[in-house]
Amino acid sequence: MSQNNQFTIKNIFQLFKDAVSGKEQDFTTGSIRKAVFLLSIPMILEMLMESIFALVDIIYVSRISVNAVATIGLTESVITLVYAVAIGLSMAVTAVVARRIGEKDVVGANQAAIQVIILGVVIAIIISVIGILYPKEILALMGAETDLIEEGFGYTKILLGGNITIMLLFLINAIFRGAGNASIAMWTLILSNGLNIILDPIFIFGLGPIPAYGVEGAAIATTIGRGTAVVWQLIALFYGFGKIKIAVKDVVIRVSVMINLIKVSLGGIGQFLIGTSSWVFLMRIMSEFGSEVLAGYTIAIRIMMFTLMPAWGMSNAAATLVGQNLGAKKPDRAEKSVWKTSKYAAYFMGFVSIIYMVFASTFLGWFSDNPEVVKNGTLCLQIIAAGYVFYAYGMVVIQSFNGSGDTKTPTYINFVCFWVFQLPFAYIVAILFEAGPIGVFLSITLAEILIAIIGIWLFKKGKWKTVQV
DSSP states (O other): OHHHHHHHHHHHHHHHHHHHHTOOOOTTSSOHHHHHHHHHHHHHHHHHHHHHHHHHHHHHHHTTOHHHHHHHHHHHHHHHHHHHHHHHHHHHHHHHHHHHHHTTOHHHHHHHHHHHHHHHHHHHHHHHHHHHHOHHHHHHHTTOOHHHHHHHHHHHHHHHHTHHHHHHHHHHHHHHHHTTOHHHHHHHHHHHHHHHHHHHHHHHHOBTTBOOOTHHHHHHHHHHHHHHHHHHHHHHHHHTSSSOOOOGGGOSOOHHHHHHHHHHHHHHHHHHHHHHHHHHHHHHHHGGGOHHHHHHHHHHHHHHHHHHHHHHHHHHHHHHHHHHHHHTTOHHHHHHHHHHHHHHHHHHHHHHHHHHHHHHHHHHHTTOOOHHHHHHHHHHHHHHHTTHHHHHHHHHHHHHHHHHTOOHHHHHHHIIIIIIIIHHHHHIIIIISOOTHHHHHHHHHHHHHHHHHHHHHHHHHOGGGGOOO
16 A cells, blocks of 8 residues: 555656656556556646636636626527537547547547537537527527617627637547547646636727727637637647547538547537526526626626536546547446546545535635625535535436437437436425525536436446447
8 A cells, every 4th residue: 555655756757747748648548547647637728728728718808897797697508508519529529539548549530620620610500590689689688688788789799709719629638538638628628728827808998099899808818818729729639639630621511430530429418408407497587586696607607617617627637538448349448437437536526525615605705795696606506516526426427328329319318308308496485485586506516416416326227338439
């Protein structure tokens, strides 16, 4: 035991350097703990950077008005439908690329990468047209009041109009993760969010010849930051900085590869459409209680995401390990990787839940001095944090299904937990029983606990080990 500890202490810094530098590794052999570490570290740092930007963004926007914060909440609940498609396709390409890399079929991995990018561009163009033409109608559909629509429709228009940057950022990073090049994905988001943090105050409050755009400026900064990162991603793909290298001559439509990707992604898209649409409906219920409650909820969710992202990073690592080890015909190693990753995620989330339960009101006070905003945001954060350990297991197990190419099982789980349980529970308790926002907060926690329980039960059955992609 002491020898093992000594090994860990002596090599931890070198492992960290290898993880963030992107040193090539074979994740189908050797120590599982080392594999989890090498994949998780860049993914955790990547997700933390995303969370830091989300927090900084809300700090800047909260200085404009309560309506501005509420606009972001409403727009993001709609943009999550874009995320649903992007993440669904991302899960498919991660599973396929990881499986091909595990099989040592780099050409097949390259072909999958090209086809998912073509698909993403086509879908993004359709969404852009809708977002540019109907931003006011979208906000009105979400229950926004007239003054909020007038103040915030520019934000909605720019973010939806430029959604191709969101789509490609997700998809290309998913390609890198599937190949095991998690550090490239990490540096991409560091570039994107670093630019966002610098540009946010410039476009929101104005600087020199750049006028103050208000909440619209947040969307401009975000789109520029993401767009720059996408250019960097394409350079990395075409110059082959990782295991995947694309040549211009390879950019052709391959029907069989694309159909396979669409088939695998349908479950993932359906899965996240169910999950994200439930968030849209929850936001619609929250809008019944006014802008202050909505703002508190939005801020709490942003704070919550800061600590969900590391667990999400670990779950992405588990997905890559599952895909590559199944490709290498090592299903038992794939399963062991999931349980080890789940345990590490649960330790982290358990610690964070205690911090949030104690200091929730302090954290909310950093973002708003409005007593009602702080009160409702604190309640939201404390109730959600109560289920954090379950979230850890749920996220890792669900992503592991996806990494195997079994995107149907999580779809069924999400349908039962979100549509059959969460939405009716939130509406009945919050509206019919007049419990108010607490009904929505409780529905979120209880649904995630249910996801973890059902997910673990089905994962242990082992059918995911037989999925072909």
